Amino acid sequence: MRTDTGQTVYLQDYAPTPYRAPHTSLMFALHPTRTVVRATTLYEPVGTGPLELAGDGLELVAVELDGEALDESAYEAGPDRFVLKAPPEWPFALTLVTVVSPDDNTELMGLYRSNGVYCTQCEAEGYRRITYAYDRPDVLTVYDVFIVADGDGEQVLLSNGNLVERAVKDGRLSAHWHDPFPKPTYLFALVAGDLGAVTDTFTTMSGRKVELNIYVERGKEPRATYAMDALKRSMAWDETRFGREYDLDIFNIVAVSDFNMGAMENKGLNVFNDRYVLADPAVATDQDYSGIETVIAHEYFHNWTGNRITCRDWFQLCLKEGLTVFRDQEFTSDERSRGVKRIADVRRLRAAQFPEDASPLRHCVRPSKYDEISNLYTATVYDKGAELIRMIHTMIGEAAFRAGMDDYFARFDGTAATVEDFVSCFPLADPGAFMRWYEEPGTPTVKVDERYENGRYTLELTQVPAEGASIKPIPVRLALLSDTGAVDPAKATVHGGEIGPGHIVLKDRVKVTVDRLNAAPIASVMRGFSAPVTIERTADEARDLTLIAKDDDPFTVWDAVQRLAVGAMRARYDGAPGDESALAAALATLAANDGHEPTFRALALIVPTRQTLIEAIGSDVDPDKVNAAHQGFSAALGAKMQDVLARLYSAPVPPADDVSAEAAGHRALRNAAMHLLAAAGETDRAATQATSATTMTDRLAALGALAFTDAPGADDALAAFAAANEHEPLVLDKYFAMEAMRPDDGALERVRGLMEHPKFSLKTPNRVRSLIGAFAQNVAAFHRADGEGYRLVADVAKALDKSNPQVAARLLTSFSDVRRFDSPRREAAADVLADVLQTATSSDVVDIARRLTAKG
Ligand code: TRP
Ligand code: ZN
Numbered sequence: 001m002r003t004d005t006g007q008t009v010y011l012q013d014y015a016p017t018p019y020r021a022p023h024t025s026l027m028f029a030l031h032p033t034r035t036v037v038r039a040t041t042l043y044e045p046v047g048t049g050p051l052e053l054a055g056d057g058l059e060l061v062a063v064e065l066d067g068e069a070l071d072e073s074a075y076e077a078g079p080d081r082f083v084l085k086a087p088p089e090w091p092f093a094l095t096l097v098t099v100v101s102p103d104d105n106t107e108l109m110g111l112y113r114s115n116g117v118y119c120t121q122c123e124a125e126g127y128r129r130i131t132y133a134y135d136r137p138d139v140l141t142v143y144d145v146f147i148v149a150d151g152d153g154e155q156v157l158l159s160n161g162n163l164v165e166r167a168v169k170d171g172r173l174s175a176h177w178h179d180p181f182p183k184p185t186y187l188f189a190l191v192a193g194d195l196g197a198v199t200d201t202f203t204t205m206s207g208r209k210v211e212l213n214i215y216v217e218r219g220k221e222p223r224a225t226y227a228m229d230a231l232k233r234s235m236a237w238d239e240t241r242f243g244r245e246y247d248l249d250i251f252n253i254v255a256v257s258d259f260n261m262g263a264m265e266n267k268g269l270n271v272f273n274d275r276y277v278l279a280d281p282a283v284a285t286d287q288d289y290s291g292i293e294t295v296i297a298h299e300y301f302h303n304w305t306g307n308r309i310t311c312r313d314w315f316q317l318c319l320k321e322g323l324t325v326f327r328d329q330e331f332t333s334d335e336r337s338r339g340v341k342r343i344a345d346v347r348r349l350r351a352a353q354f355p356e357d358a359s360p361l362r363h364c365v366r367p368s369k370y371d372e373i374s375n376l377y378t379a380t381v382y383d384k385g386a387e388l389i390r391m392i393h394t395m396i397g398e399a400a401f402r403a404g405m406d407d408y409f410a411r412f413d414g415t416a417a418t419v420e421d422f423v424s425c426f427p428l429a430d431p432g433a434f435m436r437w438y439e440e441p442g443t444p445t446v447k448v449d450e451r452y453e454n455g456r457y458t459l460e461l462t463q464v465p466a467e468g469a470s471i472k473p474i475p476v477r478l479a480l481l482s483d484t485g486a487v488d489p490a491k492a493t494v495h496g497g498e499i500g501p502g503h504i505v506l507k508d509r510v511k512v513t514v515d516r517l518n519a520a521p522i523a524s525v526m527r528g529f530s531a532p533v534t535i536e537r538t539a540d541e542a543r544d545l546t547l548i549a550k551d552d553d554p555f556t557v558w559d560a561v562q563r564l565a566v567g568a569m570r571a572r573y574d575g576a577p578g579d580e581s582a583l584a585a586a587l588a589t590l591a592a593n594d595g596h597e598p599t600f601r602a603l604a605l606i607v608p609t610r611q612t613l614i615e616a617i618g619s620d621v622d623p624d625k626v627n628a629a630h631q632g633f634s635a636a637l638g639a640k641m642q643d644v645l646a647r648l649y650s651a652p653v654p655p656a657d658d659v660s661a662e663a664a665g666h667r668a669l670r671n672a673a674m675h676l677l678a679a680a681g682e683t684d685r686a687a688t689q690a691t692s693a694t695t696m697t698d699r700l701a702a703l704g705a706l707a708f709t710d711a712p713g714a715d716d717a718l719a720a721f722a723a724a725n726e727h728e729p730l731v732l733d734k735y736f737a738m739e740a741m742r743p744d745d746g747a748l749e750r751v752r753g754l755m756e757h758p759k760f761s762l763k764t765p766n767r768v769r770s771l772i773g774a775f776a777q778n779v780a781a782f783h784r785a786d787g788e789g790y791r792l793v794a795d796v797a798k799a800l801d802k803s804n805p806q807v808a809a810r811l812l813t814s815f816s817d818v819r820r821f822d823s824p825r826r827e828a829a830a831d832v833l834a835d836v837l838q839t840a841t842s843s844d845v846v847d848i849a850r851r852l853t854a855k856g
Helices: 221-242 286-301 314-335 338-357 379-412 419-423 431-439 541-550 554-573 581-592 598-605 610-617 623-640 642-649 661-679 684-692 696-708 714-724 729-741 747-754 765-775 788-803 805-820 823-839 843-853
Strands: 019-029 035-045 051-054 059-065 075-078 081-084 092-100 110-114 117-121 141-150 156-159 162-169 172-183 190-193 196-203 209-216 250-256 269-273 445-453 456-464 474-476 478-482 493-495 498-500 503-506 509-514 522-525 534-537
Touching: 035 059, 059 075, 117 250, 117 269, 141 156, 141 190, 156 172, 196 221, 209 221, 221 250, 221 286, 221 314, 250 286, 269 286, 286 314, 286 661, 286 696, 314 338, 314 379, 314 419, 338 379, 338 554, 338 598, 338 610, 338 805, 379 419, 379 431, 379 474, 379 503, 419 431, 445 522, 456 478, 456 503, 478 509, 478 541, 503 509, 522 541, 541 554, 541 581, 554 581, 554 598, 554 610, 554 623, 581 598, 581 623, 581 642, 598 661, 610 623, 610 805, 623 642, 623 661, 642 661, 661 684, 661 696, 684 696, 684 714, 696 714, 696 729, 714 729, 729 747, 729 765, 747 765, 747 788, 765 788, 765 805, 788 805, 788 823, 788 843, 805 823, 805 843, 823 843
Parallel strands: 019 141, 209 250, 250 269, 445 534
Antiparallel strands: 019 035, 035 092, 051 081, 059 092, 075 081, 110 117, 117 190, 141 172, 156 190, 162 172, 196 209, 445 456, 456 509, 474 503, 478 522, 493 509, 498 503
16 A cells, blocks of 8 residues: 655745646557556656656556667656656657556546446546656646557547547457647546447537537436536536637536546546436436536536636646636526525535634635645635635626636636736736735624614724734625615715725725614625625624515525524523524515515525534534524424415425426425424424425435434335435435434444445445535534544544545545534544544545644
């Protein structure tokens, strides 16, 4: 077993390579355990000194320089590097022949096999597990790829770019692919195997016809039609909204079952975790459908933001990821509902990024150092990165934003760019001040203070930076609501902030005053969640109820509901009797209002997570009391809203094959009602729906309502569900996740039992995440007082440290929440992490364990 001796990489050490690599020919002779890779790269000196290439666990079998075998004295080679000591001073072709074993590749980086299909994953540093290279994003190369495999002609042989030739001869298949666009190693991909396909075409804005293929496991082709539809809509949207046209003759997507992340944007050959491709109403939920739409769009949009313009170095990861998340969010907003999408994105940001930014794992959106690049694919880089783009958009408006993007594409196409390059394209008032959003970790707080005296209303906003951070420009969207509608902004006087169209830019402090009013207005602050900040505002039930009733910004309404709900749970947690009458009445009115979108109403009815309550409590949290407060609150709300909920539940069920956002909204609203009723002890509807449902959305919602309220019959219903879906891996994942997240006392033992289930395996990341990852989200079970929950997750991480360190490291990040709990728990977790740190060998696990155990 190889031990990674990771070293810290610093942004300030960036230097271009002394050689360029304008062209590479790759020849693959595929074999399950001895694939031979012959790589011939043309190198051109732009500096002097040795040619130092990266490798990772490679076996080198031949070296040639300009076609002649090279004497061993001319180079130094080991599994992890190749150095040509004194390269020619003119362009030269270096051929390196390596041998790799796809079947032994459990890390799922480089070339591996999933269900017998050869596939690759090169981002960030997987290419060096195939051949030696300048495996870094600023070295751009044109590739010709030749693939040879045994086969009868049925198999697909794919790589990036356009197909030049495909041949079958004497039981041997071959294919030649040429990608005319220079690209970094991380965007290289190869796929080969026996796969089925759905095929379509797309005609681009300039009239070019592009062949589209989605390859899936044979027999599952009908489940790829929604992904194909999402792809075509993505291609059309990028043309109309950003003027971006696709640039090759063919676009291929391949779905594989074993994949470390969601999907990968390899040029012209996206590779996907099959959970983001395969769908059919009987096996996939509405949430799965929208996830597919998002990820298909995200990877497609990378063609311009990531591939045509790539990153100079990995510190610039947010340049492609934050921007591409912003683009996929906009796509979903335009395709579905802007208000609902914003709420969904804020939920995600608050659930994952805010906690990360307050934890020992906190880092900047554009960090200045890292130990292991794989651990930088985080909510901060992706989701906070997208928020920073959104703030630019808010501050300059859509027209100037689009002009800035056009400028970015015009100036940087074909290059490896930096965050500074990107920001320079937009007319910001103070770009230097804005850059601090990229360079400082932590979530700022915006304090809201209000006064009303003698007809004069004053609103004061104060910025409180995160610890160690400075004052940054914060766009605040604001409206003052009164009985007669919104107060005309022209009547307000603003001190201390810059006023932009529809927003104020807050630095230290802003004071807004309005005179000659008959009554105090209600301030609707941070409309649309105009900046990734924590809003600190005195609790005021009457004010929040007014916002719920009168505000027309979906986010601020939803946020007022969250504030009241978390406040009520907090009171219960602190031992107060609990009175949710006013909130229940307001929610009942909101939920019954047909003028609102069903999805929005459903979101309002979803009780804030236990995690949200834990964040609000802050320290020395008692997980059992959290569960009790959460359950007590849900039950009370369900009981108080019974009539409305029953009426909502009796609405017609949309047809099973209607997977539109609208139909999904109607299902979501019915299911939210069912869930609250079940929390209040009325589980009959859920019990019936668990067996009668015609969609996975409704079946899973019913099972969840039974499982999470520990209703009679929950165990049997889950067992029947597991038995019925024995041969549906993606459905089994849902089963495992539900068993792992049930809040009852038996969760730990149940999960230990399920680890022995014939279908459980550490080899498939989706399965590990569904059982162990979900267990780590089970508050009371993971944070058991005896430390056994920590032990379980740590043991799995230790096992995976050897076989799949990326997945192991990801699992361990759950430990960053432990600081919210009492000291016996923190000590139990510290012991477990110390043990992990001592025994781990991968740089991935060592990096996370070290940061989690660091003092201070
Ligand atoms: N670039 C991918 C995305 O679109 C992320 C990704 C996929 C990835 N697979 C990976 C990152 C493996 C690191 C390792 O977001
Ligand atoms: Zn991405």
